Amino acid sequence: MNALNRKYIGLLLLVLLVFSPMKAQNYRTGQVDIFCGAELNYRDIFHNKAYEFLINLTPGIKWYMGKGWQAAAQAYVPVYNDYGDYYKRVRLNMAVLSKETYWKDRWFLKASGGLFGDERYGLDLKGMYIVNDWLALEAQAGWTGFCSMANGWRASTPERWTALAGADVYLNRYDTQFRLRGGRYVYKDYGVQLEILKHFKHCTVTVYGEYSDLWGKNGGFKFVMMIPPYKRKYRKVNVRPASNFRFTNNFMAYPYSNLMYTTDPEENEREGWFDREAFQWGVNRKTQDFTDKTKQP
Template sequence: MMKNKRNDDKRMRQMLLTALLFLFPWLAGAASYVPLLRQLGMENIREAAGPEGVYLCWEDPVYRGPVRGLAEVLRQLAAQEELTQETHLVILENGWPQLLITVPAGSWTDYREERVTWTEFVNSLELTYDTDEAMRHFSDAKTEHRSAGKVDFVIYPQLQLRNSWMDKIYGASVNIAPAIEMQLWKGASFTGQVIFPIWNNLIGEMDYIRAGILTLRQEVRLPKRWMASLTVGNFTQQRIGADLQLTWRTADDRWLLGARGGLTGASVVQDGHWQVSRWERLSGAVWGRYFEPHYQLELELTAERYIYGDYGARLDCVRHFGETTVGLFAMVSGGEANGGFSFSVPLPRKKRMRRKAVRVRLPEYWGLTYEAQSGNEYAERRLGRRYQTDPVVSRSNRFYNPDFVRKQLLRQ
């Protein structure tokens, strides 16, 4: 009798353990997907598992834009037969979360067994900019394949056109501006750029080798979808100083509000010498943006105090055609009107070499802005001047809007 009772107790324990592992498979220890992400070349990888499902986050230094790398990760994960749980994927940029993608538990099996198409699979995903809750699961997770200290040597082509003279049709300059770009620690990055003139018919510093973007930048992701950044160094428009920026957006990134303030001085090359002045000019802006998902359209309204003290307002209308963007803008500053267009296009290659110590590459995107300007007075008074703190001028760069990402995923 005692022996039978012990056997019954043993069978009961085995049945209970089997039931627990069936209902809560994470108790058995989930399979690790870190090696898979490392094989794809992803960096800053973290992994966690719990009763809510599997959690993975990574930074993508290999694929151009935010979508191609995500599509490849989704396809590779879908091929893992043991993955049947709800999965939460977080894309990082410079160490900070940008986008959360939640894959329902049943979607993995349905796509793996071809019960649904890629389009149906993508439409089952939940995409949101609200990453706070998901990131709490990584608090004790170890970061694998860190990106800190790895260097990109990026060769930027530059083209500048001017039409402000009566004695020539156009002024132009063509430059090559290589830059060293490095992530230092979480949210911190360094950019060091030198501009080499190739050809120009302008006067001034255009004939000289000179500093381009030379900055130290620290970004911070704050709760409730706030993002702040402080950039110190040499900017465009012959400015040197400090720039502070703060943005907030809704979870679906349809609406965005931003504010920026800068304190700068002059940074010019005269007679071959680099000369800088005290940081005395205060500039700033507040803006709001709405993203219309059907036409992939951005509408942005900005009120701004420009570099040289003039005040104005600007309306931008930008449409995304995949990774290519085309925009129109109209503005008024100092009582004078201005307008023009802009565009940016992706540059080869779609997939870059994996970064080990130093990687040489082109920028992901190249952009150009044309200003009509309403007469010579606009140029002489230096109205509507705003600086950039980043060498990449493209609306596609670091664009993680959930509606945009889903639409581009459907095309992969």
């Protein structure tokens, strides 16, 4: 596929997104969320000390613009740093404009553009198709470049393509999810990853195994803890904690193996890519983590 064809396909997708209706989140149109969380990083690659830590506060903002449009931004504020000068600055980590839409409660699509997580910027497209109540198919494609504000402003031309595809199986009786995906990741490695997610009330625990053609075999565990209060009053401007605390352990300490950027400051494995009220599949069919005390039944 040549560059001209790719541009035409990209324009067609954007037109479909802009003019497609979005029913979910309409009750939050015009609202703004201001939130703050924390990020914990650690490593144990040295012989003279047990661990080195990097702890950042992650203040952010979201503006629900209506009809699936959302603007979001997030900053890093270092509060403890063993990682060196590269990580010492207060800096912008994410600034994204996105549009989400769906058709017939089965096809879901989200397009994003801007500064993403993991020091990438560009364009991203995510999609899911619900086959039935236990099977869903997913895909993601991106066109990005490097962009960092950690040590001055540094950026590269967007020329790196990423693409993933996979399937999710949800055992509703056991609240257990299996996710298999593979493709081309940010650092040009081709790989595959299998995740097993056990969902509890307000928490998800995951074990995973993966293979990368550049980094070999790896594995680890993750957990996502949703942060209270779980009943909230939504106003035009809402000040709250971040929705979740997310932690990943990597057994082989390969930071670039099968790495994919994030396009939302609060993106996590439990909630997924799409608005929960619209995407009624898997854990989203259970009791919501957060309820709006001001919303009429």
